[in-house]
Amino acid sequence: MSLDPLAPGTLALAEEFGxxxxxYDLVLKKLGRTPNTTELGIFSVMWSxxxxxxxxxxxxxxxxxxxxxxxxxxGENAGAIDIGQGLAAIFKxxxxxxxxxxxxxxxxxxxxxxxxxxxxxMGARPVAIMNALRFGExxxxxxxxxxxxxxxxxxxxxxxxxxxxxxxxxxxxxxxxGNILVNVFCLGIADKNKIFTSAAKGANNPVVYxxxxxxRDGIHGATMASAEFVxxxxxxxPTVQVGDPFLEKLLIEACLELMATDAIIGIQxxxxxxxxxxxxxxxxxxxxxxxLDLDAVPAREEGMTPYEFMLxxxxxxxxxxxxxxxxxEAKRIFEKxxxxxxxxxxxxxxxxLTLRWHGQIVxxxxxGPLADEAPKYERPYVQPLKAIPLTEGEQxxxxxxxxxxxxxxxxxxxxxxxxSKRWIWEQYDRHVMGDTLADSGSDAAIVRLYGSKRALAMxxxxxxxxxxxxxxxxxxxxxAEAWRNLTVTGARPLAVTDNLNxxxxxxxxxxxxxxxxxxxxxxxxxELSFPVISGNVSLYNETNGQxxxxxxxxxxxxxxxxxxxxATADALKQGDTxxxxxxxxxxxxxxxxxxxxxxxxxxxxxxxxxxxxxxxxFVRSLISEGAVRAAHDLSDGGLxxxxxxxxxxxxxxxxLGYQGDLGDAAFLYSEDQARYLIAVPAGKIDDLDKRARSxxxxxxxxxxxxxxxxxxxxxGGDRERISLDDLRKAHESWLPAYMKxxx
Numbered sequence: 001m002s003l004d005p006l007a008p009g010t011l012a013l014a015e016e017f018g019x020x021x022x023x024y025d026l027v028l029k030k031l032g033r034t035p036n037t038t039e040l041g042i043f044s045v046m047w048s049x050x051x052x053x054x055x056x057x058x059x060x061x062x063x064x065x066x067x068x069x070x071x072x073x074x075g076e077n078a079g080a081i082d083i084g085q086g087l088a089a090i091f092k093x094x095x096x097x098x099x100x101x102x103x104x105x106x107x108x109x110x111x112x113x114x115x116x117x118x119x120x121x122m123g124a125r126p127v128a129i130m131n132a133l134r135f136g137e138x139x140x141x142x143x144x145x146x147x148x149x150x151x152x153x154x155x156x157x158x159x160x161x162x163x164x165x166x167x168x169x170x171x172x173x174x175x176x177x178g179n180i181l182v183n184v185f186c187l188g189i190a191d192k193n194k195i196f197t198s199a200a201k202g203a204n205n206p207v208v209y210x211x212x213x214x215x216r217d218g219i220h221g222a223t224m225a226s227a228e229f230v231x232x233x234x235x236x237x238p239t240v241q242v243g244d245p246f247l248e249k250l251l252i253e254a255c256l257e258l259m260a261t262d263a264i265i266g267i268q269x270x271x272x273x274x275x276x277x278x279x280x281x282x283x284x285x286x287x288x289x290x291x292l293d294l295d296a297v298p299a300r301e302e303g304m305t306p307y308e309f310m311l312x313x314x315x316x317x318x319x320x321x322x323x324x325x326x327x328x329e330a331k332r333i334f335e336k337x338x339x340x341x342x343x344x345x346x347x348x349x350x351x352x353l354t355l356r357w358h359g360q361i362v363x364x365x366x367x368g369p370l371a372d373e374a375p376k377y378e379r380p381y382v383q384p385l386k387a388i389p390l391t392e393g394e395q396x397x398x399x400x401x402x403x404x405x406x407x408x409x410x411x412x413x414x415x416x417x418x419x420s421k422r423w424i425w426e427q428y429d430r431h432v433m434g435d436t437l438a439d440s441g442s443d444a445a446i447v448r449l450y451g452s453k454r455a456l457a458m459x460x461x462x463x464x465x466x467x468x469x470x471x472x473x474x475x476x477x478x479x480a481e482a483w484r485n486l487t488v489t490g491a492r493p494l495a496v497t498d499n500l501n502x503x504x505x506x507x508x509x510x511x512x513x514x515x516x517x518x519x520x521x522x523x524x525x526x527e528l529s530f531p532v533i534s535g536n537v538s539l540y541n542e543t544n545g546q547x548x549x550x551x552x553x554x555x556x557x558x559x560x561x562x563x564x565x566x567a568t569a570d571a572l573k574q575g576d577t578x579x580x581x582x583x584x585x586x587x588x589x590x591x592x593x594x595x596x597x598x599x600x601x602x603x604x605x606x607x608x609x610x611x612x613x614x615x616x617x618f619v620r621s622l623i624s625e626g627a628v629r630a631a632h633d634l635s636d637g638g639l640x641x642x643x644x645x646x647x648x649x650x651x652x653x654x655x656l657g658y659q660g661d662l663g664d665a666a667f668l669y670s671e672d673q674a675r676y677l678i679a680v681p682a683g684k685i686d687d688l689d690k691r692a693r694s695x696x697x698x699x700x701x702x703x704x705x706x707x708x709x710x711x712x713x714x715x716g717g718d719r720e721r722i723s724l725d726d727l728r729k730a731h732e733s734w735l736p737a738y739m740k741x742x743x
Contacts, residue, residue, distance in 0.1 A: 064531050093535065111184045129185065137172060157245045166445035272313065289350035290353055401598070435448040458558075483556060488633045504539065528609065572647065577701060633676055634677055643710065679705060
């Protein structure tokens with residue numbers, strides 16, 4: 001897009017930039033004049049949904065964000081929590097959905113690069129990456145290529161930069177056909193007394209640019225991320241940025257070295273909206289102004305205009321303010337690491353963003369309207385529709401047409417969502433840095449705190465079909481499952497980050513999903529003492545008016561105080577007794593059993609947060625006392641899938657036996673919440689019984705570990721068997737066979 005940067009910014013141009021007429025009128029009112037094209041471009045990206053959260057800010061305020069261990073909550077580059085012994089964990093989750101659909105390799109790769117910068121900008125060394133991926137139905141002509149490109153992009157960037165990719169989740173659904181989701185999580189460790197923020201306080205401090213040169217890539221990327229796709233308009237989409245993980249590695253090391261001095265006042269990465277958002281956020285948070293000389297910005301291409309400099313989203317770039325007189329010290333460090341660095345301006349006391357180019361002022365905008373005074377909408381919404389519960393006839397069908405244990409289990413384990421994702425995670429370097437204790441095969445990844453006996457557990461969770469069936473209960477369930485996945489490792493859950501992926505908020509039914517899901521998330525976070533410390537909102541995820549499944553992904557982090565007292569799903573031992581903790585009512589609505597075998601939906605399971613807390617605290621106490629080493633959260637696929645995953649992970653068979661009066665299908669595959677599967681050493685059941693009675697926790701002995709097969713003694717008295725080898729083949733063959741056709 002070749003534009004005169006100083007030409008008047010018209011209404012037609014504003015609408016092309018994604019602003020509404022009302023917003024354009026508000027720009028005129030705030031400025032008291034007509035902006036030029038550069039100024040209008042700056043307003044358009046800062047007021048985009050991606051940067052301003054204008055449709056959700058009023059509802060995000062419902063999240064609990066404070067706790068004694070929270071150092072920084074939402075509003076910084078990432079959230080920070082005190083994890084004891086002088087350390088802080090700094091983490092965040094971000095989306096790179098639209099770029100990854102346009103160009104899957106670079107879109108996903110630069111998503112990893114961006115989330116790494118959010119974390120090390122605050123003074124933390126990144127130690128773990130996770131991702132949550134949603135693709136269209138496998139039969140869609142684009143899906144294979146998208147899976148291949150996204151996974152390759154993530155592995156390329158993470159592996160090259162030397163940070164382990166330790167966990168995540170991958171789902172397939174037709175609702176993502178036109179708009180995939182690539183959500184990336186990063187966690188880093190910092191000295192809790194040396195955390196850096198973006199606030200550029202004080203006037204006359206030098207503003208320093210460091211990293212890659214600025215090019216014309218990604219211009220209006222933030223605007224593009226705030227609009228739905230329309231098929232046939234590919235040519236209108238901006239180019240996707242190209243990432244360089246080797247340069248990012250140098251940037252990490254150089255910034256951390258400079259941070260070891262006391263030269264930095266404020267620091268910010270150049271993510272969405274590039275130089276615009278970084279300069280505006282730094283100056284506004286520091287209650288200062290900022291003057292940039294665009295002729296001093298390192299440029300990759302000739303003839304760049306102020307509009308292009310300010311809106312470029314070239315990767316691997318940082319902006320910082322230094323104490324006066326420390327410029328040469330910083331430049332020496334950056335030159336040592338082979339990085340471009342330049343003083344491109346200074347802070348001021350004007351409260352304005354001022355840009356100079358070729359000796360003249362080309363932009364002079366008050367910071368207030370760009371930041372805190374950006375539009376904030378209370379969009380109209382309606383109560384989202386809830387899925388109709390299964391009818392009596394459908395419930396009967398799920399029971400009467402139950403295809404038997406072996407048939408149902410092998411079929412479910414070979415479906416796209418439940419099939420092994422080994423093909424994906426084996427492409428990631430999960431053990432670089434040498435501290436990964438559990439990775440993608442576990443309920444939560446576990447990463448040791450270097451040189452200590454403590455570890456952090458982390459997980460990404462959401463069940464989009466539950467959220468669509470009941471936005472409020474589905475929101476509660478996303479948090480509860482993250483809490484369970486941490487708990488079942490023995491970790492004490494500490495805090496969450498979120499990535500709220502929805503369709504067009506200007507449609508009342510979508511806005512209703514957003515509001516009710518946020519309220520469910522917030523209630524669960526409050527009840528489970530699990531504050532939200534950072535996050536990302538990604539809206540307009542739809543094509544031709546067809547929205548994605550509502551997908552509010554949750555990234556949870558917890559602490560394991562003694563890594564010798566931890567549990568994993570792959571630690572079954574011969575002779576262990578398998579015990580189901582929690583109550584099984586037989587809820588098959590929205591289960592993978594009903595969906596994948598019968599094409600039925602139904603109502604989402606209810607989430608009893610008091611029960612979640614009681615059962616989870618009980619399981620965690622067993623693990624922390626060393627009484628349990630093998631444990632697994634029960635979620636998708638219930639007991640049947642949970643047992644199979646434990647057996648396959650441990651390479652030890654299990655004999656299961658029917659209990660109760662629910663029928664085989666409901667006993668095996670119901671998705672009642674607040675449940676765990678634990679393994680108790682032989683002879684320890686009496687001790688467990690005393691503990692459970694004392695805690696008021698329900699439990700059921702369901703089987704025993706041993707041998708080389710999984711068997712189930714059903715309600716009818718017949719025992720069905722399948723060997724681990726045959727089950728593993730069913731579980732692990734689908735994805736490699738599917739992806740073979742991509743090449």
